[in-house]
Amino acid sequence: MAFAILFDSTKCVGCRSCESACAEKWKNPYDDKIAAEERLSAHKLTTVVTKGDKFTRKLCMHCLEPACVSACPVGALQKTAAGPVIYEAEKCMGCRYCMTACAYGAPTYEWNARAPKVRKCNMCIERQTAGKPTACTEACPNEATVCGEREAMIALAKKRLAETPDAYYQKIYGLDEAGGTSVLMLSSVPFEQIGLPANLPKEGLPDFTWRALELIPNIVSVGTVLLGGVYWITHRRQEVVKAEGRLS
Amino acid sequence: MNTLRTYRFTFWRAVFGALLLAGAYATYLRFMYGLGAVTNLNDQFPWGIWIGFDILCGVGLAAGGFTLVATVHIFNIEKYKPVLRPAVLTAFLGYLLVIFALMFDLGRPDRIWHPLIMWNPRSVMFEVGWCVTLYTTVLFLEFTPAVFEKLRWHAPLRWFRMISVPLMIAGVILSTLHQSSLGSLFLLVPHKLDKLWYSSFLPLFFFISAIAVGMAMTIFESWHSSKAFGRQLEGPLLASLASVLAVVQSTYVAMRLADLQHRHAWSLLAESRIETWLFLLELGLITLPLALLFQARVRKNPRALYWAALMVIFGFITNRLNISVTGIERASGVSYVPKWTEVAVTLAIIGIGFGLFRLAAKHLPIFEEPDVHGEKVTPAKLRALRVA
Known part of the structure; x- marks a missing residue:
């Protein structure tokens, strides 16, 4: 059992139903002004981004090997x-290394x-474990966002x-980006054109720090x-010098 | 002469007062209205100069403590003994200030103790948190004998002598770990940190440059102490410290250059970007002092030596800021310039650091050398020794 979201930007019409459903679920404010912000923030955990005549979504990608999870000093x-x-606000001390x-x-x-928290999408874990789709999936009128088993x-x-090879750039984003993600994306253009990083290694990011961290027991x-x-x-040498000095 | 002294004193006192006032006001704003009100940080750029300077540079500049403890007590090179106390004092004050500064940057400073209870051994930050906590404790224990000597409490001094060896070894290991781990923090962002700086050897570079800057700081402090109280380290000692610094710094520079070569990163310098210029500035600041330090003439001239040390220090600071701020900026897509309140807090903390060091150097046996290990040397005896 491993849930995933598939977002197909070729099907997205930019209606922003996912945004408002997400805001409703988190009890975040939502109005036209917030809708126009088009970036993630503490009150907007998913956003539609307009890229010319195309639309895409931003949200937590729920990496298979998340850098944020390995970064967090308090788990x-x-x-x-x-x-x-998922994020437990009670533990967080606000170092922002995850960001x-x-x-x-x-x-x-x-x-x-004054007592700030990190905010991020939790892929509606409470809904999914109750057998319901994520709020954004449920709200999507066009099957641009769907969810289910990752496989x-x-x-x-x-x-x-x-089925429609011409409609797509032939790649699934998230299969192996930085170790893979639980949010997969499809696009008609190369993914960097819809704002996804194209320079990620295939390896999970935590491996990069682990290679240094795993040396610690040896160093100690x-x-x-x-x-x-x-x-x-060095101190024995000193003692020897002292003792010999006394003898002679 | 006398009036000049008074003038200097009041001038610096005014600067100090102004820094503290501005810092206090910024502190009020920080804790009343949150990080957003006093910093130019945002979701795209979550770390600014409070991490880049206060933490990354602060910890490095305090590195003299562990290198000199290792040199004097573990490698038993006694001639550096007079440098030990000022270096340990700088380290102790430095770490206290780093923790103090962290209280500003943490969103929830009341939870600073969380990593001690809630573990994540896969996190570099977790390791840094533990090492800094433990090492500050070690520094406290290494520094207290100076206070006890002042108070003439001899019983606890004997106790300190008993635990001092394992303590010193622990201190050196802990420092090695977290000085390098501050570099490991950035291993996690190969996609963000500019290719001029991203290297899998970041931990090693952070470690070696910290050793070098720790020595440069000792030279820097000795100069200032001599200006303020006429107390300083002896010329030959400083000169010999400078030659060690020259060796360490040239190792560092050689490794940085070899790394660029190994990563085929030289071609990046052909691009005219702001990063290129900042990289060249850094390279200049870490390389130029070598030209000075390798000349015996410079090493024997306190003023020239001071300038060489200052360059090492500024090269170090440039490097840390390049890695934590400028090298990340392009990937973040926003441009970050610290707000005045960020600068005010940082300057106030530097001011407090100078102030505390001054107080301690004035009232505690810092630049005179009674020692935990050997016999107790009173200033009178020391003078007698010097005469003899």
Whole structure:
């Protein structure tokens, strides 16, 4: 069981039903002004972005190997077995390393609050585990956003790419970007043209820091022995000099 | 002469007062109205100079503590003993100020203790948090003997002597870990940090440059202490510290250049971008002092040596700001210039640092050298030794 969302920008008509459904679910304010903002913020956890005559969506991509989860010093961010990356505000101390780490700019911050929290999409984990689709999926009139098992979503994406090959740029975004994501995307143009980063490694981002972190036990053990040894030798030398001085 | 002194004193006192006032007002705004009101940070650019300067530079500039503890006590190179106390003091004050500065940047400073309870061993930030906490404790324990000596409490001094060796080793290991880990923080953003700076050797570069800047800071402080109290480190000692600095800094520069070569990144310098110029500025500031430090004439001239040390320090600061601010800006798609309140808090913290160091150097046995390990040397005995 691993949920995923498939967003097909070729089917998106920019009606913003997903935005308002999302705002309603989180009890965030929503009006024409907020609709026009077109960027993620603490009060807008998903947004439609107009790219010329095309529309795309921004939201947390729910990476399979999330950089934010590995970044968080207090484990406030977790990748659930069900797929969504969730956030526990009670733990968060507000270091904002998750925001620096994220390749998609998904975590946002309550910059003007006295006790601020990070805000991000949780892929409606409470709805999905109750067997319901995400709020954005339910609101989408055009099947541009659909959700379900990740394998099923990949199969659906492949089917769409095969059935109308001319309508699509032949690639599923999120299959292996930085280790893969639980939000998959389709587009008629290369993905950087709809604002997705094209420079991500295939490897999960946490691997990059882990290669340094995993050296720590070695540094501690070898370092302690080495420093202890150097201390012993240099001070022993001094003692020997002293003792010999006394003898002669 | 006397009037000149008074003037200098009141001038700096006025600067200090102004910095504190501005800082206090910015602090009020920060805690009343939140980060958004006092910083130019936003969702696209979540870290500014409070992380880039206060934390990344602060921790590095305080690195003299662990390198000199290792040199004097572990490698037993006794001639550097007079440098030890000022270096440990800088380190201790530095770390306290870093933690103080962090309280401004954290969204929830009341939860600064969370990483001690809520673990995520896969997080570099978690490791940095633990190391900084533990190392500040170590520095506290390494520094307290100076206070006890002042108070003439001999019993606790014996206790400190007992635990000092494991403590020092722990301090060196902890420093090695978190100085390098501050570089590891940026390993997570290969997609954001400009190719001029992103390298898998970032942790190593952070570590080596911290060692170099720690020594440069010691030279810097000795100069200022001599200006303020006429107390300073002896010329030959400073000169020898400078030659070690020259070796460490040239290793650092060589590694940076080899890394550029290895990553085939030289061609990036052909592009006329703001990043190129800042990179060249950094490269100049870390390379130029070498030309000075390798000359015996410079090492023996306190003023020239001071300028060389200052260049090492500014090169270091440029590097940290390039990696945490300018090198990230392009990928974030926004341009960040710190708000006056961010600058005010940072300057006030620097001011507090100078003030505290001054107080401690004036009232505690810092630039005279009684020691935890060997015999207790009183200033009188020291003078006698010098005469002899």
